[in-house]
Amino acid sequence: MFELQLEPVQEGCDSHTSASGCTIFLGYTSNLISSGVRESIRYLAQHRMVDVIVTTAGGIEEDFIKCLAPTYLGEFSLKGKELRQQGINRIGNLLVPNDNYCKFEDWLMPILDQMVLEQKTEGTHWTPSKMIHRLGKEINNPDSVYYWAYKNDIPVFSPALTDGSLGDMIYFHSYKNPGLVLDIVEDIRHLNSKAVFAETTGMIILGGGLVKHHIANANLMRNGADFAVFVNTGQEFDGSDSGARPDEAISWGKIRMDATPVKVYADASIVFPLLVAETFAHNASRLIKEKKSD
């Protein structure tokens, strides 16, 4: 069913692409980068199949950390105390050793030094999206989602970029080399402009929280997205934005009144690879050719 219902997004976008393009906003929570869904997302970024990305701090840093050291498969039931004593952090049924974060620190600190230097000497006005773009360049690794976002000029927004290991590093670094400013105002202008000046837009949002609200709110600026696919396990009864059905977004003008949005009630790690396979990947030759002839 969802394959069929996704098709309008695909087709609607195709039909407009040749003329002026359909801007696809992809959002996802950090656990999906920790999981194997990262490879599906990297595929989309590599082949320019999405136009704007929104994720959380963890959704950024875990991608880079995976380039430095592996994440391991564990179990949900492993005891926190025992893991702590062994220096292992749990993310659902995945395990990330403390050492991975040390490697991340070693990699990041010189870049932060350089960012502060550029701010002071060249007047660079840093924002979360500019920082992610720079990190994508620095990682220089085709396994990275943000390497491809950098290569393909796909902006990546993460307004609360300090909410994670990146924030920890920025915090530590600020005592040694203070002064870095990360401005979120310029980024909201940039993100909203992406929605406002698009011919048509589509939203693909995996999970809830910030990433769901941020993409939908940007599309409010254009009186609603034309296409929307939500994949999450949230429920509406608690009044959360995470669990809200697409129909709530229609009341706000975040999705157009004549759209046919879809919510898939499932763990994205089960269904998103299938969705990508049956839509983007299935039409890859056509999509990639059209992008190249832009």
Next chain:
Amino acid sequence: MFELQLEPVQEGCDSHTSASGCTIFLGYTSNLISSGVRESIRYLAQHRMVDVIVTTAGGIEEDFIKCLAPTYLGEFSLKGKELRQQGINRIGNLLVPNDNYCKFEDWLMPILDQMVLEQKTEGTHWTPSKMIHRLGKEINNPDSVYYWAYKNDIPVFSPALTDGSLGDMIYFHSYKNPGLVLDIVEDIRHLNSKAVFAETTGMIILGGGLVKHHIANANLMRNGADFAVFVNTGQEFDGSDSGARPDEAISWGKIRMDATPVKVYADASIVFPLLVAETFAHNASRLIKEKKSD
């Protein structure tokens, strides 16, 4: 059961308060401000029963908007298209007319002008927490959570403050009067310092997403909170941080290994007023006296 299990937070904090205090971090998603839980939160801020607040952009703006015009009780099943045509926005089973946001705009725009002016003339370095502090002062209304946070010097952090109507207003305003900078680096220093320099800490987190992660991450900087109460409807199977049990936070050092954290699997709008009544409010005379004698 949860009343009993909450008591350690209460008592643990009490026993330390006289000496140096237990720093209580309260986090909540925006829907709880939209709902009647706002009054319980306002009560806690008014009586200085919490020390640090973390919420989302909606958790900030909906409090101010409620000072300007009422939110109405509706139903989850009201049709988005019909609401849109009537200019009514739905938040779960609550309704907010578009006109409320117009009133918010009228109230906010002159304050944004003033903030830009101060930035340019006095070199004010704005951050989300400083902006919220200013807004709490400007609203000057004892119904507001952030009025009391301002009065009682309770810092309120919201790193993605542009993710909501506040962001919309900042975006519109930036075309008329550009230049405002909102820096998230200074705020992460401020938030983390609150955790690092506390004698003991407790976390009370309603809902998931950014607010849950942000408070827990700050407590990682001190090798874990001493007390933790999570109230949410998330489940762990999807690997989300929202649904993660407190035991996952122990693996990260976000909660201490010897703590006895609690997760209440329930809609916070059902249980949080009960929790406040049976803990903070029940001990109000003692808590308020001790705070006054600080």
Next chain:
Amino acid sequence: MFELQLEPVQEGCDSHTSASGCTIFLGYTSNLISSGVRESIRYLAQHRMVDVIVTTAGGIEEDFIKCLAPTYLGEFSLKGKELRQQGINRIGNLLVPNDNYCKFEDWLMPILDQMVLEQKTEGTHWTPSKMIHRLGKEINNPDSVYYWAYKNDIPVFSPALTDGSLGDMIYFHSYKNPGLVLDIVEDIRHLNSKAVFAETTGMIILGGGLVKHHIANANLMRNGADFAVFVNTGQEFDGSDSGARPDEAISWGKIRMDATPVKVYADASIVFPLLVAETFAHNASRLIKEKKSD
């Protein structure tokens, strides 16, 4: 909210009680008998505040077993293998030693012998509800829900009564003393008649599955219950009857079109004692007096 919304059940029933009575059907899954909700249910049976009970096999046997030996509080995360090796069975965060079931067997076997004898010599036509009535008489213990159901002639239906330890015992017993017949046809006549011949009916259903469907189906026979309160954690997206909202039951004629049914999305062990306290217990003096003057 739910207290207010429950009131119509209460009041609607009261107003009719003096004339001909409002028949209240109470349903619950077995875990609620395993938990402390058993005491709230026992209170309702003791004071004849409900008229018909529907539960599962576990909802029957765990009540009797608690009269023979205690259930213990454990944790959800205790390892199954270790518990198995120690002869302890887990029900959520509750623990029941194997020995409890041995005591149950010792108590039940002579009763089964007697039932077979009566069937053979007196032609007793056993049904699940008749067996539960007899067991309630035999346990002769005021802590038991079914003791009071027996005393107060409240029929208790459990069509799949063999699905649990009772079934195990009946299975073992059938090799030593075969021939027992438990007929479910007579019980469906009895249950449906309770709905068909009632002036008005109310449904209070805790949890999903069989108990939710069975009560609602009986009320279909009268074109719908007048009042309905569902308390469960099920969601509608999977198409289950457990998660179906009351509005689905209206389409079937299981709830009247002009009723104002309520679904409380919560763990019944949190909210049902509160609901009973604020409704039945709050009006106990009036309710008990009216029942006595029947």
Next chain:
Amino acid sequence: MFELQLEPVQEGCDSHTSASGCTIFLGYTSNLISSGVRESIRYLAQHRMVDVIVTTAGGIEEDFIKCLAPTYLGEFSLKGKELRQQGINRIGNLLVPNDNYCKFEDWLMPILDQMVLEQKTEGTHWTPSKMIHRLGKEINNPDSVYYWAYKNDIPVFSPALTDGSLGDMIYFHSYKNPGLVLDIVEDIRHLNSKAVFAETTGMIILGGGLVKHHIANANLMRNGADFAVFVNTGQEFDGSDSGARPDEAISWGKIRMDATPVKVYADASIVFPLLVAETFAHNASRLIKEKKSD
């Protein structure tokens, strides 16, 4: 992941089949028969890929009703009152007109007459499983799950067979032609024997409630199933059997201590067709040949 983890069930069963067989118990709730999962289940019954079936009354009758008239695709949000006025019953996002149940009545009533006659004249001792076997014969339609269960002598257990439209019909019929007895004692003997005398057993259980408990309880009689796959959306926090993880079943001896059971947290209508395709159907030629050479 789940495909891999399912394989042991498959392979474990294969390796034993030639010698003495692995008895696979398949359980599912009624909504899965209402949905398109019915076709996957029918496929398994048709090719004798499962050995014992347990379902609810709805899981039986909706299969037959689909042979008499179609079920329609609707929406979860259709209003109950309007549907009721049009004589349409909603099951999740599916619609079943009242007329379908009239056709079912027309088909069933003569069979009930015949069953009563056989009981009286031939002393037939009816049980739910015997009735389902007879109905499977009478429907004589290869679209029916129970037609194939009849043809292939796969016993189908449904102890609460009166909890649905079948119960309504039996109730109505009992006034015209009384006396039918449906005994659940003989069926529990039959079901438990299937588990006790099996060389190895596997459980595949879609959804919760009665079907999950009944199959697991039967496997308790043999000190646990060797293989187990649960597919459902239930959560453990409410202490329900539906939401209990396989590890709880290990504490009871319903799953063997050395088994590697799997729980898939998903709507079975999304994942079960995939599971069947990648396991049973993928190995169909081998499985069918081995069965034939039994």
